[in-house]
Amino acid sequence: MRADVTTGLAAPPETELLLPAYDRPADGVHPPLDFTGYRSTALRHPKKPLVLLPHRLTEITGPLLGSDLITATDADLTTQHAGEPIGQRIILTGRVLDSDGRPVPDTLLEIWQTNAAGRYRHSREHHPAPLDPNFDGIGRCITDSAGRYRFITIAPGAYPWGNHPNAWRPAHIHFSLFGRAFTQRIVTQMYFPGDPLLPLDPIYNSVPDDAARERMVARFDIELTQPEWALGYNWDIVLRGRSATFFEEPHDAT
Amino acid sequence: MPPKIGTDLGLTPSQTVGPYFAMRLPWPEGPYVVPEGTPGAITITGRVYDGAGNALPDAMIETWQADPDGRFAHPDDPRGPSPAAAAFRGFGRCATAADGSYTILTLKPGPLPTPEGDIEAPHLDVSVFARGLLDRVVTRLYFPDELAANAADPVLCSVERTRRSTLIAVAEPEGHLRFDVWLQGSRETVFFDV
Numbered sequence: 303m304r305a306d307v308t309t310g311l312a313a314p315p316e317t318e319l320l321l322p323a324y325d326r327p328a329d330g331v332h333p334p335l336d337f338t339g340y341r342s343t344a345l346r347h348p349k350k351p352l353v354l355l356p357h358r359l360t361e362i363t364g365p366l367l368g369s370d371l372i373t374a375t376d377a378d379l380t381t382q383h384a385g386e387p388i389g390q391r392i393i394l395t396g397r398v399l400d401s402d403g404r405p406v407p408d409t410l411l412e413i414w415q416t417n418a419a420g421r422y423r424h425s426r427e428h429h430p431a432p433l434d435p436n437f438d439g440i441g442r443c444i445t446d447s448a449g450r451y452r453f454i455t456i457a458p459g460a461y462p463w464g465n466h467p468n469a470w471r472p473a474h475i476h477f478s479l480f481g482r483a484f485t486q487r488i489v490t491q492m493y494f495p496g497d498p499l500l501p502l503d504p505i506y507n508s509v510p511d512d513a514a515r516e517r518m519v520a521r522f523d524i525e526l527t528q529p530e531w532a533l534g535y536n537w538d539i540v541l542r543g544r545s546a547t548f549f550e551e552p553h554d555a556t
Numbered sequence: 557m558p559p560k561i562g563t564d565l566g567l568t569p570s571q572t573v574g575p576y577f578a579m580r581l582p583w584p585e586g587p588y589v590v591p592e593g594t595p596g597a598i599t600i601t602g603r604v605y606d607g608a609g610n611a612l613p614d615a616m617i618e619t620w621q622a623d624p625d626g627r628f629a630h631p632d633d634p635r636g637p638s639p640a641a642a643a644f645r646g647f648g649r650c651a652t653a654a655d656g657s658y659t660i661l662t663l664k665p666g667p668l669p670t671p672e673g674d675i676e677a678p679h680l681d682v683s684v685f686a687r688g689l690l691d692r693v694v695t696r697l698y699f700p701d702e703l704a705a706n707a708a709d710p711v712l713c714s715v716e717r718t719r720r721s722t723l724i725a726v727a728e729p730e731g732h733l734r735f736d737v738w739l740q741g742s743r744e745t746v747f748f749d750v
């Protein structure tokens with residue numbers, strides 16, 4: 303089939319293959335894979351050192367999953383059923399940016415969360431709190447040309463987990479993002495300001511850098527809050543930027 | 557106000573997908589990079605194991621790769637997409653089942669040129685997510701029928717010789733490729749710092 307390694311190499315040898323490179327994260331931004339406070343890491347973290355992977359074609363490209371995946375109610379988790387879910391209605395919006403401040407347009411966000419009682423709709427969930435027949439806790443959205451996203455949902459609840467005695471996860475919403483390149487792929491969690499469980503949560507506190515950790519906490523926004531209807535929260539998500547040496551491609555202009 | 561371009565914003569940290577990603581992330585067509593019945597399609601299957609040798613029922617595999625001509629339908633591939641494969645998604649996603657297994661149906665990618673003038677052997681970039689992984693781990697899948705190309709691949713060559721076999725899928729008698737991921741232990745897979 304394609305065993306000949308010269309097959310498909312469209313660029314003639316005299317043409318220089320110019321690719322962007324992405325900045326590598328600073329120390330302390332991402333959690334270590336081995337983190338004693340989170341028990342499940344014990345048998346699941348690699349013990350051998352990671353091998354440096356240069357950024358070449360496979361790494362500087364990535365899936366550009368489009369609007370064909372999105373349905374009308376995907377970004378409004380309160381209208382996915384006949385009735386309204388129980389709980390505090392919230393508007394959650396922000397921008398997806400790279401670390402140079404450039405918006406990341408047309409990128410897919412996928413979110414999942416508990417209902418207001420702290421219960422996930424999942425078969426392996428055994429927290430004795432009620433399910434809400436009007437709430438699935440799953441959403442999708444694609445950023446606009448300015449990198450902006452917007453969800454309407456209800457505030458998730460805290461829930462107990464088996465990590466240590468009397469362990470409770472602070473209320474959070476899981477976010478999965480692709481960005482524009484394999485290097486930018488990230489799954490994270492968004493937390494709420496003032497939550498008394500934050501200082502006690504090993505997953506939140508697995509991020510070593512104080513400022514980085516606080517970037518996972520959304521900001522309450524009275525301007526975004528809609529009278530008689532919903533509280534507003536603002537949360538920007540920052541993905542890895544490109545090294546300064548790369549000349550910008552036209553698609554970066556917005 | 558949008559921040560000024562050129563400012564240095566701090567990155568958003570990674571957090572675990574936890575066990576409940578299964579509510580949202582798997583989608584029915586996820587494992588099918590190409591539809592069933594596509595000529596030349598290959599099945600890649602395997603299991604994800606922890607350091608005690610237990611298969612993980614709550615992990616997720618994602619794959620990303622070039623098309624059969626070694627190109628990407630992406631604006632940063634300066635060669636442009638291959639006309640024959642313009643609709644090729646290149647992306648696969650599969651949660652592991654109760655027995656820790658995953659399956660991806662795809663086409664074998666072509667070899668890739670590098671800016672340094674080398675040639676990368678056909679490969680898939682593979683991300684692994686799971687409860688207990690605070691960040692994804694990234695590995696690569698190479699093909700067992702590419703001995704010469706693998707021997708010249710700059711990434712494989714950067715890996716300790718004794719560990720390279722963890723990155724090469726195994727041809728199964730029934731025609732599948734098996735690619736197991738060992739997160740920890742004596743058979744630990746090579747993972748990359750991306």
